[in-house]
Amino acid sequence: MSEVEKIATRASYGNALVELGNEKDDLVVLTADLAAATMTGVFAKAHPDKHINCGIAESNMTCIAAGLAATGKVPFASSFAMFSAGRAFEQVRNSIGYPHLNVKIGATHAGVSVGEDGASHQCNEDIALMRTIPGMVIINPADDVEARAAVRAAYEYVGPVYMRFGRAAVPVFNDEKTYKFEMGKGIVLREGKDVSIIATGITVPASIEAAEMLAKDGIDAEVINIHTIKPLDEELILKTAKKTGKVVTAEEHSIIGGLGSAVCDVLSEKLPTPVFKIGMRDVFGESGTAAQLLHKYLLDAEGIYDQVKKFVK
Amino acid sequence: MNNLDLAKTANEVRKGIVTAVHSAKAGHPGGSLSCADLMTYLYFEEMNIDPKDPQKADRDRFVLSKGHCAPALYSALAQRGYFPVEELTTLRKLGSHLQGHPCMQHTPGVDMSSGSLGQGISVAVGMALSAKLSNDSYRVYTLLGDGELAEGQVWEASMFAGHKHLDNLVVIVDNNGLQIDGKIEDVCNPYPIDKKFEAFNFHVINIDAHDFDQIRAAFAEAKETKGMPTAIIMKSIKGKGVSFMENQAGWHGKAPNDEQYEIAMEDLKKVGEALCQK
Numbered sequence: 001m002s003e004v005e006k007i008a009t010r011a012s013y014g015n016a017l018v019e020l021g022n023e024k025d026d027l028v029v030l031t032a033d034l035a036a037a038t039m040t041g042v043f044a045k046a047h048p049d050k051h052i053n054c055g056i057a058e059s060n061m062t063c064i065a066a067g068l069a070a071t072g073k074v075p076f077a078s079s080f081a082m083f084s085a086g087r088a089f090e091q092v093r094n095s096i097g098y099p100h101l102n103v104k105i106g107a108t109h110a111g112v113s114v115g116e117d118g119a120s121h122q123c124n125e126d127i128a129l130m131r132t133i134p135g136m137v138i139i140n141p142a143d144d145v146e147a148r149a150a151v152r153a154a155y156e157y158v159g160p161v162y163m164r165f166g167r168a169a170v171p172v173f174n175d176e177k178t179y180k181f182e183m184g185k186g187i188v189l190r191e192g193k194d195v196s197i198i199a200t201g202i203t204v205p206a207s208i209e210a211a212e213m214l215a216k217d218g219i220d221a222e223v224i225n226i227h228t229i230k231p232l233d234e235e236l237i238l239k240t241a242k243k244t245g246k247v248v249t250a251e252e253h254s255i256i257g258g259l260g261s262a263v264c265d266v267l268s269e270k271l272p273t274p275v276f277k278i279g280m281r282d283v284f285g286e287s288g289t290a291a292q293l294l295h296k297y298l299l300d301a302e303g304i305y306d307q308v309k310k311f312v313k
Numbered sequence: 314m315n316n317l318d319l320a321k322t323a324n325e326v327r328k329g330i331v332t333a334v335h336s337a338k339a340g341h342p343g344g345s346l347s348c349a350d351l352m353t354y355l356y357f358e359e360m361n362i363d364p365k366d367p368q369k370a371d372r373d374r375f376v377l378s379k380g381h382c383a384p385a386l387y388s389a390l391a392q393r394g395y396f397p398v399e400e401l402t403t404l405r406k407l408g409s410h411l412q413g414h415p416c417m418q419h420t421p422g423v424d425m426s427s428g429s430l431g432q433g434i435s436v437a438v439g440m441a442l443s444a445k446l447s448n449d450s451y452r453v454y455t456l457l458g459d460g461e462l463a464e465g466q467v468w469e470a471s472m473f474a475g476h477k478h479l480d481n482l483v484v485i486v487d488n489n490g491l492q493i494d495g496k497i498e499d500v501c502n503p504y505p506i507d508k509k510f511e512a513f514n515f516h517v518i519n520i521d522a523h524d525f526d527q528i529r530a531a532f533a534e535a536k537e538t539k540g541m542p543t544a545i546i547m548k549s550i551k552g553k554g555v556s557f558m559e560n561q562a563g564w565h566g567k568a569p570n571d572e573q574y575e576i577a578m579e580d581l582k583k584v585g586e587a588l589c590q591k
Contacts, residue, residue, distance in 0.1 A: 028446065052442065055476075060435045060469035067439020070417070070425055071374070073446070075439075091432055091466075099417050099426040 006169035010108040012147035013165050014039030017076060017106075019148075020155055021047040027155070028068055030054055030077045032061045037167075038078040038108045058083040062091035062105075069101040074155060081107035081164060085126035096160050097133040104154045105162045110140075111252035112280065112297055113168040113202055113290035122285040128257025130162045131230055137183065138230040140164040140251075140259075142204035145174035146227055149181035157183060164201065166252075168290035171205045186233035188240075192222035195312050196240040196247045197304070200226045200259045202294070203250035203278070209301035210308060219312055229259050234266045241273040248276045248308050252299055255279040276311040278304055314357050316525040317591055322392060323353040324585045327554045328578065329388030329401045335574040337405035340413070343564040344458060345385035347489040347522065347549040352389040354528045355454060364394040367421040373451050374440045376425045378433025379458035379487065380414040381566070386423065387411050395422035431464025433457070434484060438470045441482035441542075452536075456485045460492030462503040468513065474542045475514030482542040483535045484515070487522065489551035491562040510544035522549030556580050 021027055021043060033056045035041040044051040054061035058079050065075040077084070084107035085092065096103045107126060114122045130138050139154065139161065141147035147165060154161040189204070190211050199207040204225045211221040222240055226233065241247050247267065249260035260277030267273045278298065285293060294300040298307055314322070326349045334340035356362065360373040377386050384404060391398045396410075403409035410419040414428030424440075427433040437455035444451050461467060474482055486506060494500050503509070507517045516538040520527040528547075535543035551565070552558025555577040558569075569577055 028443075050446075054473060055469075057466075057469035057473065059431075059466045060438075060473060063432045063435030063466070063470070064439035064442060064473070067376075067425070067436040067441075068443045068446075069439075070436065071440050071443040071449075072370075073443050090429060091435075094426070094429040095432045095436055 004171040004173065006171055007144040008167060008169045009141055009144065009147040009165040010039045010167060012144040013106050013108065013151060013163070014042040016148040016151035017043040018046045020152065021050055024074065024155065026072060026074045028052060028073045028075045030061050030065055030075055032056055032058045032079045032083070034079055038106065040078045058088045059091050062088040063095045065103045066095040066101050069103045074102055074104065076104045076106050078106040078108065080121060081110035081123035081126040082121055085129045085162065086123060089129050093133050097136055100135050100159055102158050103160050106165065107162060108165040109167045110164045111166060111202065112285040112293040113166050113252060115168065115290040115293060116287050118287040119284035124254045124280045124285065126164060127229055127253050127259065131257060131262065135159060136230060137161040137228065138164070139228050140201040141227050142201055142225055143170055143174050144172045145176050145179050146181060149179065150227065153181050153183050166202055170202055173205050173208065181227070184228045184231045184233060186236040187225040188222065189225050190221065190223040192220040193244060194220045194246070195308060196222045196224060196244045197250060197308060198224045198226055198237065198240070198247060198259065198263055199250040200229060202252045203299055203304065206299065206301040206304055207250050210304035213301065213305045214308060217309065219309065221308065226259060229262055232262050232266060237263055237266050238271050241267055241271050245273060246312060247273050248278060248311055250278040250304055253279050255281055276307065278307050317588065319353055319357060319525050321585065321588050322357055323350045324554070324581055324588060326353050326385065326388045326392055328581050329391060329398060330384040331555065331569065331574065331577045331581065333384045333387065333401040333404040334568045336402040338568045339405055340384055340568055341381040341566045342384065342568070343491065343551040343558060343561070344379060344487065344489060345382040346553045346555060346558065347551045348382055348385050348456060348487045349553065350523050350525065351456065351485060351487070351528065351547065352385045354525065356389045356393045359532050360454065361451065364422065367395060371449065371451050374424045374437070374453045376433040376437040376440070376455040377415055377427050378437070378455050379430065379461055380428035380433065383413065383415050386415060387420070390420070390422040430461040431466035434467055435470040437482060438474045438479065441474070441479040442477060444481050445479065452481045452483065454483045454485065456487060458492070459486055459488045459490065459497050459503060459506065460500065462486070462506065463501045471510065471513040471515065478540050479542045480539050483532070484542060484544045486544065486546045487549050488546055489549045491551045491560070491565065493562070493565050495562050506546050514541055515544040516541050517544045517546065519546050522547035523553060554581055554584060
């Protein structure tokens with residue numbers, strides 16, 4: 001996929017907000033001194049009157065967003081996933097989730113692909129945390145096209161939404177002209193009969209590549225993109241599990257509580273199926289380039305290929 | 314409403330608090346009673362609200378940051394006509410719209426769910442900011458406990474409110490001097506409270522929480538204050554109005570038994586009768 005254009009989904013977030021800002025009077029974008037890194041800086045330039053910098057105070061920003069939503073605004077509160085979901089978890093739970101307020105949380109720098117900053121900033125726990133909050137929608141887009149569509153869908157939806165974006169540039173594999181984002185609906189990217197690879201975010205293009213490698217070995221893998229982790233597309237997961245009888249989940253997140261757990265929750269209750277979870281295996285990340293880390297933690301195409309092959313055998 | 318009528322109404326609010334907590338066999342009477350006069354003033358005199366239209370767009374907002382004092386909020390709302398006073402006895406019971414801590418989706422007149430200390434002030438700041446962004450005229454009020462000031466988020470919110478010159482925001486601190494584990498100066502001393510808010514660029518007013526002249530003057534001063542938020546630090550008596558609860562930390566989160574309930578209601582009845590003599 002070397003010729004494909006690469007864009008970080010955090011940039012998609014900023015660009016989508018600029019566009020929305022042109023159309024929507026009730027949109028407000030908040031940041032906690034990370035305007036440049038979360039790419040809301042471009043929004044600040046385009047719409048300075050709708051951009052609020054809260055300083056380095058994510059808990060306060062989260063509740064300010066709740067107050068804005070309670071009075072009719074549509075706030076997008078932006079920070080790193082570590083702080084949006086981690087530090088401010090209880091604020092999200094009690095001041096946004098419990099009153100079901102219309103706040104959109106834009107969490108960038110998710111997963112190990114944060115890279116050089118190291119484990120303190122590589123959030124592999126946010127999906128697990130957000131999944132436990134009743135009524136919270138969780139979206140983890142895989143590329144620029146999907147990310148921009150997701151931001152718009154999040155605006156249109158009334159209720160709390162957690163959006164997960166990455167720091168690293170990732171291949172744009174969706175076609176803007178034909179792509180359609182439907183909240184809560186997974187997308188079959190490749191049909192197969194031997195094993196289902198259910199992926200989300202940065203592991204989606206890697207899973208497609210892995211499937212191509214597996215095909216050369218005679219393994220026909222189905223690849224599904226789950227951009228919305230909650231509500232989960234149970235129908236599609238049950239359908240693919242029934243078809244292939246073997247499921248692999250792939251995510252740049254802990255295997256505890258993320259997409260893999262969500263898929264297992266569905267299958268264990270409705271269609272017990274062998275599952276192998278690809279993700280961070282209960283370890284912290286470390287410093288390195290994004291590519292090095294994705295490789296080391298078996299989250300790139302090669303890592304996914306190896307693990308699926310071993311599982312299918 | 315004149316001061317005498319406010320005092321009479323506040324006494325009824327106190328009866329509602331004691332009745333609700335007694336009925337629930339749990340809850341927080343001490344801090345609810347200490348802010349009963351303030352709650353009465355807000356809902357009967359200060360705020361632009363309409364009990365017949367709890368969601369009206371231009372209403373003033375109130376956030377009970379010290380959410381455990383929900384009985385005071387509920388009792389004031391009931392007295393003001395948002396729902397029947399009789400419903401106060403359903404407090405904390407299964408199926409009641411009166412949850413242990415305020416829930417905006419359940420109770421008419423509750424502008425924000427709260428209960429986790431330190432968060433309500435930030436939400437109020439967000440509401441005040443919202444009004445500024447769209448040039449709305451409504452004002453925002455939030456009530457904090459003095460023990461709550463130990464939450465770091467209070468100061469994140471205050472720094473932001475001062476920075477943004479939110480003169481449509483009034484932060485009220487119920488300084489009854491007691492928290493669950495004892496005197497606030499023994500647990501984690503927040504004093505001087507007024508100087509702290511001054512340092513965060515607030516206009517600060519110190520008052521007696523049980524003097525309606527002082528309460529009235531403070532809110533008038535807050536309205537006239539431009540370019541900065543106002544903090545009203547009100548010195549109060551925890552458990553005010555009920556003889557055996559006054560200034561007792563033990564009554565922070567405990568319900569009176571039947572016998573104690575009778576004494577408490579008798580105390581308040583006497584207060585009411587004395588007010589009727591005036």
